[in-house]
Amino acid sequence: xxxxxxxxxxxxxxxxxxxxxxxxxxxxxxxxxxxxxxxxxxxxxxxxxxxxxxxxxxxxxxxxxxxxxxxxxxxxxxxxxxxxxxxxxxxxxxxxxxxxxxxxxxxxxxxxxxxxxxxxxxxxxxxxxxxxxxxxxxxxxxxxxxxxxxxxxxxxxxxxxxxxxxxxxxxxxxxxxxxxxxxxxxxxxxxxxxxxxxxxxxxxxxxxxxxxxxxxxxxxxxxxxxxxxxxxxxxxxxxxxxxxxxxxxxxxxxxxxxxxxxxxxxxxxxxxxxxxxxxxxxxxxxxxxxxxxxxxxxxxxxxxxxxxxxxxxxxxxxxxxxxxxxxxxxxxxxxxxxxxxxxxxxxxxxxxxxxxxxxxxxxxxxxxxxxxxxxxxxxxxxxxxxxxxxxxxxxxxxxxxxxxxxxxxxxxxxxxxxxxxxxxxxxxxxxxxxxxxxxxxxxxxxxx
Amino acid sequence: xxxxxxxxxxxxxxxxxxxxxxxxxxxxxxxxxxxxxxxxxxxxxxxxxxxxxxxxxxxxxxxxxxxxxxxxxxxxxxxxxxxxxxxxxxxxxxxxxxxxxxxxxxxxxxxxxxxxxxxxxxxxxxxxxxxxxxxx
Numbered sequence: 001x002x003x004x005x006x007x008x009x010x011x012x013x014x015x016x017x018x019x020x021x022x023x024x025x026x027x028x029x030x031x032x033x034x035x036x037x038x039x040x041x042x043x044x045x046x047x048x049x050x051x052x053x054x055x056x057x058x059x060x061x062x063x064x065x066x067x068x069x070x071x072x073x074x075x076x077x078x079x080x081x082x083x084x085x086x087x088x089x090x091x092x093x094x095x096x097x098x099x100x101x102x103x104x105x106x107x108x109x110x111x112x113x114x115x116x117x118x119x120x121x122x123x124x125x126x127x128x129x130x131x132x133x134x135x136x137x138x139x140x141x142x143x144x145x146x147x148x149x150x151x152x153x154x155x156x157x158x159x160x161x162x163x164x165x166x167x168x169x170x171x172x173x174x175x176x177x178x179x180x181x182x183x184x185x186x187x188x189x190x191x192x193x194x195x196x197x198x199x200x201x202x203x204x205x206x207x208x209x210x211x212x213x214x215x216x217x218x219x220x221x222x223x224x225x226x227x228x229x230x231x232x233x234x235x236x237x238x239x240x241x242x243x244x245x246x247x248x249x250x251x252x253x254x255x256x257x258x259x260x261x262x263x264x265x266x267x268x269x270x271x272x273x274x275x276x277x278x279x280x281x282x283x284x285x286x287x288x289x290x291x292x293x294x295x296x297x298x299x300x301x302x303x304x305x306x307x308x309x310x311x312x313x314x315x316x317x318x319x320x321x322x323x324x325x326x327x328x329x330x331x332x333x334x335x336x337x338x339x340x341x342x343x344x345x346x347x348x349x350x351x352x353x354x355x356x357x358x359x360x361x362x363x364x365x366x367x368x369x370x371x372x373x374x375x376x377x378x379x380x381x382x383x384x385x386x387x388x389x390x391x392x393x394x395x396x397x398x399x400x401x402x403x404x405x406x407x408x409x410x411x412x413x414x415x416x417x418x419x420x421x422x423x424x425x426x427x428x429x430x431x432x433x434x435x436x437x438x439x440x441x442x443x444x445x446x447x448x
Numbered sequence: 449x450x451x452x453x454x455x456x457x458x459x460x461x462x463x464x465x466x467x468x469x470x471x472x473x474x475x476x477x478x479x480x481x482x483x484x485x486x487x488x489x490x491x492x493x494x495x496x497x498x499x500x501x502x503x504x505x506x507x508x509x510x511x512x513x514x515x516x517x518x519x520x521x522x523x524x525x526x527x528x529x530x531x532x533x534x535x536x537x538x539x540x541x542x543x544x545x546x547x548x549x550x551x552x553x554x555x556x557x558x559x560x561x562x563x564x565x566x567x568x569x570x571x572x573x574x575x576x577x578x579x580x581x582x583x584x
Contacts, residue, residue, distance in 0.1 A: 019517050026512075026519070065582050066467055066488040070520035 003028040004104055005314050006091055008081045008250065009111030010039035012300045013281025013307035015063050017109045020311030020319075022071045028315055031074040031103065033081050033093055038135050039063065044300050046138040047160070050145070051167030057135050057142075084108065084254035086274045107276050107314035110251055110264060111307065114244035114282035114298055123217030129238045132164050141239065145171050149236035152176070153226055155214050157184035159330055161241030165206055166332050168237070176207040176235065178214055178228045188328055188339045189391050192358070193377055196393045200335040246283045246296055259285045263296035268320045270310035278310035289323040289410065290342055290388045291350045297326040327406045329399045338402035341389035341409045344379050353382040354389075357415075357442030361435035363397050365427035372396050376439040378405075378415065385414040385447065390436075401436055415443045452579035456483040458549050462566060463575040466507070466523035469549065470569070477562065479525055480553040481513065481544060484579060489515040492544045495537055497522075497554060502530045504557060506565050511554070513544065526565045528557035 005021050007014045010032040018030050032039065040063030048054045068075045078096040085091070091108065094100050116131035118124055130140055145168065152168050154161045157179035165175045177184070183194040184201070198208055212229035217238070219225060225234040246263035257273045259265035264272055264279035266286055272279050281303035285296040302324055312319040329338035347354045357378050364371035372395025379389030390405040392398045408418060419441050423434035449458045461469045467485035471478045486492060494514040504510045509521035534553050537543045544552040559565070570578055 016517075023514075023517075023519050026521075064484075064488050066484050067518065070467060070485060070488060071518055072521070 003106045005030045005107045006105040007032045007109040010034035013303035014111035015040045016304045016307030017311030018073050020308045021315035024315035024317040033076045033079050035080045047163035047167045051170045109310050110279040111281045112247040112283045114246050117243050117245045126217050126223045128222045131240045144237050151235040152237035153235040154239045156241035178212050179210045180213045182211045190344045193391045193393050204333045259294045261285045261296045269313045270306050280306035280310045287323045289325050336398035337393045338398045339391045340402050340406040355380045355446050357439050359438040368427045376435045378439045380415045380443050415440045452576045457576050459572045462569040464525035468525040470525045477557050477559050478553050479555050483548050486545050486548045489518050492541045495541045497533050500530050528559040532556035
C-alpha cells in the first residue's frame with residue numbers, strides 16, 4: 001500500500017517537506033492541509049508588495065497550482081486541522097463548507113508556523129490594529145494606504161517592523177517605530193551595529209523611538225492613538241510587529257511535547273517525541289550550532305532546510321538537520337544588514353567569553369567613485385579563537401559576506417585562519433584587503 | 449503566441465490539463481511540456497524518456513522530469529507509437545526551460561486515435577482561458 005504522508009501547513013516548510021517526500025517516494029499519497037486560501041507563497045516578500053517593488057500580492061505565490069498537480073500533492077486549502085490522534089495516526093480536518101473528515105497517516109509533518117504576537121496591552125481589543133503575517137494581512141495594509149492613510153505607528157523594530165516601515169515611507173506615509181528595547185533589530189545586531197542602521201533610517205525620515213513600551217491603545221471602537229513611554233502618538237494606521245509565537249496548539253492538544261523554547265521539541269531528524277510525527281519551521285525548535293541550546297529562530301531559510309529533512313524522513317529516507325546559525329539579512333532603503341551566529345549580546349547571555357573586532361571599510365577601492373561604506377564585526381570565542389558570530393552593515397555586498405562567514409563558523413574556522421584568507425579584489429568590486437580579513441586582524445590585535 | 453498570466457501559450461497547439469502540448473505535423477504529432485509546467489518546476493535537471501518504438505497512452509505517464517526540488521510524471525496527451533525521442537533534451541534538460549515549445553520537445557509520435565482523442569484536449573482559445581483560471 002502507498003505510504004500516506006500528511007503535512008499540516010502549506011508554506012515554506014510544508015511545501016518543501018512535500019517536495020522532498022515526493023523526491024524520495026514517487027507513489028506516496030501526500031496531502032497538504034492549510035487554513036489559508038493561498039498556499040506556497042513567500043511571506044518574506046509581503047513588505048515589498050506594500051512598498052511597490054513587487055506589483056501584486058499574487059506574484060508572491062512561489063508554487064502555483066500546477067506545481068501541486070505535477071507533483072501529485074493533494075492540497076486542501078481553507079481547511080482547518082482540528083485534532084491529531086497520534087495513537088490511531090489520524091488527523092481530523094474541517095473544510096470551508098464545514099465538512100469534517102478524518103484522514104489516516106503513516107507519517108505526519110506539523111508545519112503550523114507562527115502567529116503574530118500581541119502583548120496584553122490595555123485596549124488591544126480595539127479595531128484597526130493590523131499585523132503582517134499572511135497575504136491577507138498584506139492586502140489589508142495596502143488597502144489602508146490606498147484609502148488615504150497618511151501616517152503609521154509600527155510597534156516593534158524587528159525585521160518585519162522595519163521592512164514594513166520602509167515600505168510605508170516609500171508609499172508616502174509618515175512612519176513612527178516604537179521599540180521597547182534600547183536599540184533596533186535587537187535579535188540581529190549589537191547596539192553599535194544597530195546604531196549605524198538606525199541613523200541611516202532616520203536620515204530617510206523614519207521616526208524611531210527606542211526604549212519605549214506601548215502602554216495603551218487609545219480611541220473609541222477603533223484605535224486612533226497609542227500611549228508609549230508616556231507620550232501620545234496619533235496615526236491613521238497601527239501595525240503590531242511585536243514578533244511571532246510558535247503555533248503549537250494542535251501539537252499540545254495531541255500530547256506532542258514542547259521543548260524549552262515553548263516550540264515543538266524535535267530531534268536531529270526533525271522528528272518529535274512521538275514516532276512518525278515531525279515538526280518543522282516556525283513552530284519547531286532545533287539546536288543552535290554554537291551553544292547547542294534549543295532555539296526557534298523563525299526564519300524562512302531554516303523552515304525550508306527543516307522541511308527538506310522532515311519530508312525525506314517522512315518518506316522513509318534518512319536525513320539530519322545540522323542546526324541553526326540563524327543567518328539573516330535585510331535591506332532597508334539603501335543600507336543592508338546581516339548576521340550569522342551569535343551577537344556579542346547573545347554570547348554574553350550564553351556565558352561565552354568573547355573578543356570582538358570591527359572594521360569600517362569600503363565595498364570597492366577607496367578611490368573608486370561608487371565605493372560604499374561597510375562595517376564588519378566579528379565575535380570570537382576567547383579560548384578556542386573560533387569565530388562564533390558576525391554582523392555586517394553596509395551599502396552593498398553584505399549577503400555573500402554573511403554567507404562566507406556562516407560557512408567559516410560551520411567549519412569552526414579560527415580568527416587566525418580568517419586573517420590569512422585568500423580573497424579577491426578589483427577596484428570596482430572590493431578593497432585590496434577584504435573587510436572580513438581586516439576585522440579578523442582587529443580581533444588578533446586584541447588577542448596579542 | 450499570447451501570454452496568459454505570464455505563461456506563454458502559442459497558437460496552433462493543443463493542450464492537456466496535465467501541462468503538455470501537442471503539435472500536429474502531417475500524420476505525426478510532436479509533444480512536450482508547457483511553459484507553465486517548466487516555470488512551475490523551475491530548473492529542470494533530468495528528463496527520463498521512453499525509447500523509440502514504444503507506445504504512449506493518453507492520460508498515462510510515459511516518463512519523468514526532475515528539477516532540483518521537484519519531480520513530476522510526464523502524462524501523455526495522446527496515444528501512439530513513439531517515432532522519435534529528443535536525445536538533445538535528455539542530455540541538455542535545460543532546453544525544457546529555455547524553449548519548451550521548440551528545442552525542448554520530448555517525443556514525436558505516430559498517433560493511434562488522434563481525432564477522437566483531440567476532443568479531450570484544449571485548443572488555443574480554451575487553453576488561454578484555462579491558464580488564466582489556474583492562477584486566479
